[in-house]
Amino acid sequence: MTFAPGTLAFTKYEGLGNDFVLIDNRIAAEPVLSGDQAAAVCDRHFGVGADGVIFLLSAAADADFGMRIYNNDGSEAQMCGNGIRCLAHFARELGIAGTGGGYRVETGAGILNIALLADGRVRVDMGPPRLLADEIPTTLVPAEQKVVAASIPVGGLDWRVTCVNMGNPHAVVFVDELATVDLHRFGPLFERDRHFPERINTHFAEVISPTHLRVKVWERGAGPTLACGTGACAVLVAAVLNGLSHTEATVELPGGPLEIRWDGATNRLLMTGPAHKVFSGLL
Numbered sequence: 001m002t003f004a005p006g007t008l009a010f011t012k013y014e015g016l017g018n019d020f021v022l023i024d025n026r027i028a029a030e031p032v033l034s035g036d037q038a039a040a041v042c043d044r045h046f047g048v049g050a051d052g053v054i055f056l057l058s059a060a061a062d063a064d065f066g067m068r069i070y071n072n073d074g075s076e077a078q079m080c081g082n083g084i085r086c087l088a089h090f091a092r093e094l095g096i097a098g099t100g101g102g103y104r105v106e107t108g109a110g111i112l113n114i115a116l117l118a119d120g121r122v123r124v125d126m127g128p129p130r131l132l133a134d135e136i137p138t139t140l141v142p143a144e145q146k147v148v149a150a151s152i153p154v155g156g157l158d159w160r161v162t163c164v165n166m167g168n169p170h171a172v173v174f175v176d177e178l179a180t181v182d183l184h185r186f187g188p189l190f191e192r193d194r195h196f197p198e199r200i201n202t203h204f205a206e207v208i209s210p211t212h213l214r215v216k217v218w219e220r221g222a223g224p225t226l227a228c229g230t231g232a233c234a235v236l237v238a239a240v241l242n243g244l245s246h247t248e249a250t251v252e253l254p255g256g257p258l259e260i261r262w263d264g265a266t267n268r269l270l271m272t273g274p275a276h277k278v279f280s281g282l283l
């Protein structure tokens with residue numbers, strides 16, 4: 001679909017500094033921008049500048065709307081945790097009627113429930129983690145096994161990685177001192193390592209306490225970001241699987257904290273955090 005310059009409305013939002021261009025896409029069944037066009041919009045010098053573009057679409061009967069996301073390299077991702085919190089505020093701004101004080105959103109991770117809290121934060125039921133190698137996907141271990149503290153050679157060093165899929169794929173590496181990790185050297189090497197056929201989001205995490213995890217993020221298709229919501233859920237799950245944290249913890253990202261809980265009864269992750277509007281404009 002093509003648009004005359006200055007005719008496509010957008011609103012920019014951010015969640016802990018993970019920033020997105022949001023577009024009301026209910027006029028069409030497919031995103032109105034291609035991946036390449038989205039990449040151009042995300043360019044921080046020649047475009048609006050963002051980590052990704054998120055489209056609000058009309059949804060199936062049992063959801064209030066749908067979400068699709070392109071990273072700033074133009075690749076499409078299945079899910080976006082910080083972005084879905086931004087989308088909740090965007091939907092309210094558009095006057096979309098929701099469900100029970102929040103919204104049901106159709107995503108690549110299934111239909112997810114989101115609640116807008118009185119203090120402006122958003123609580124998202126992120127669904128269950130997928131843990132088998134075949135579900136990540138990765139070839140690091142046999143398909144039917146979980147990937148917990150698996151050995152992987154990257155950049156000439158041997159690392160221990162735990163993998164979690166939250167609709168999108170994540171690798172979590174626990175380190176003793178986060179400040180010593182060269183994110184710009186090892187992030188890209190993990191992202192495109194041969195063991196990850198769909199690439200991978202990578203999170204280097206330091207355990208401050210069993211209820212406080214500190215993280216650096218290298219995102220698939222976006223590089224270093226200030227926060228990753230799906231990644232924060234993956235870090236909490238990985239920490240529990242490695243006996244390093246409780247099932248509820250603060251995950252501290254460079255852009256700020258997210259409250260993450262892995263519910264033992266439902267096996268679902270709950271993520272709570274902020275989202276703020278930055279400005280609106282026309283592309």
Ligand SMILES: N[C@@H](CCC[C@H](N)C(=O)O)C(=O)O
Nearest residue numbers: 077080081082168228229230
């Ligand atoms: N930052 C997002 C994740 C965006 C997609 C990710 N880069 C991928 O390609 O899977 C989040 O907050 O989850």
